[in-house]
Amino acid sequence: MPLSANFSTLDESKLRTWLGDKAVELGFDGLRITDTHLGSATERLQEWLAEGRHGHMEYMQRHADLRSDPQLLVPGTVRVICVTMNYLPEGSNFDQEWQRLEDPHQAVVSMYARGRDYHKVLRNRLQDFAKAIEEKIGSFGYRVFTDSAPLMEVELARKAGLGWRGKHTLLLNRESGSTFFLGEILVDVPLPIDSESEEHCGSCTSCMDVCPTQAITAPYQLDARRCISYLTIENPEAIPVEFRRAMGNRVYGCDDCQLICPWNKFAKTTALSDFAQRHGLGQASLLHLWSWTEAEFEQRHEGSAIRRIGYSRWRRNLAVAMGNALASPALANQEKEAIRKALSDGLVSADALVAEHIEWALNPSF
Known part of the structure; x- marks a missing residue:
């Protein structure tokens, strides 16, 4: 043209x-x-x-x-x-995000989603x-x-x-x-070009050290197959057993490498209401999200990136996190019993993918 x-x-x-x-x-x-x-x-x-x-x-x-x-x-x-x-x-607060990762009854959804x-x-x-x-x-x-x-x-x-x-x-x-x-x-217009910026990571390896699954295999090298964001979002199959404990209570994505990065002390909030959290996803418990029916999942995630993974993967991820909650000494017995009951009840109608993860959560050695 x-x-x-x-x-x-x-x-x-x-x-x-x-x-x-x-x-x-x-x-x-x-x-x-x-x-x-x-x-x-x-x-x-x-x-x-x-x-x-x-x-x-x-x-x-x-x-x-x-x-x-x-x-x-x-x-x-x-x-x-x-x-x-x-x-x-x-209102975003990285310290609070770390605290939620340490609270086994909480369900952690990546901040961007x-x-x-x-x-x-x-x-x-x-x-x-x-x-x-x-x-x-x-x-x-x-x-x-x-x-x-x-x-x-x-x-x-x-x-x-x-x-x-x-x-x-x-x-x-x-x-x-x-x-x-x-x-x-x-x-197709020859606009003026801007120059590249310098790198400023230096000798820091915080992101590599904090990764729960060691998915950052070397500087600037990511093995997506180990990454919790990939495992909980892009992966259509069962989550490999070797990574389930490392997932903790992360049910959609993972922010650890960003939370730890020194440069994110300069992270800025947005003025756009589009990215305000919906349906309490910044404070939701595992049991609350597990209680959603498929119709509620579809309705509450309408217009959300989360909806793309579908109800089955959503339940798969939650089941792993609930299994990790059951293994946590920080969770009270009463809360564990509520989780066991919810998982057992969910097993009745679960598809094969979700059922595998429920059984693991209830009996990790199976």
């Missing part, structure tokens, strides 16, 4: 300033621009896939060629507008952003993405200068840590 007359007459520095201001106006917290060249990142991806570290995420293998080059994903792309959006709701599905929130705002750009510079080619296509989002954001890749493989930023979502607009 030929460039519009509007674009050719715009001052680049003024356009870049306008893009940043408009991004903030639409609820984004950072914006940087990069080209489409991913360099050695594509080789590292191929090595990671060849080692099978993606587990059951076959879609990563299936579309590996598209991930290697945004121009293959959207022909004509010459720039990628990368944005961040903070997701911590007001307690509100509305970020895919919908970012996609809509990215679309609005693209339309605003079109009004500013004239017609141009674009597509918006947020964790919804074969795109190396973290690598593009790193290359654009939104932060550096931490040893846990997440993007880190000096101003806001790592508690943000990423979004992209692939465009």
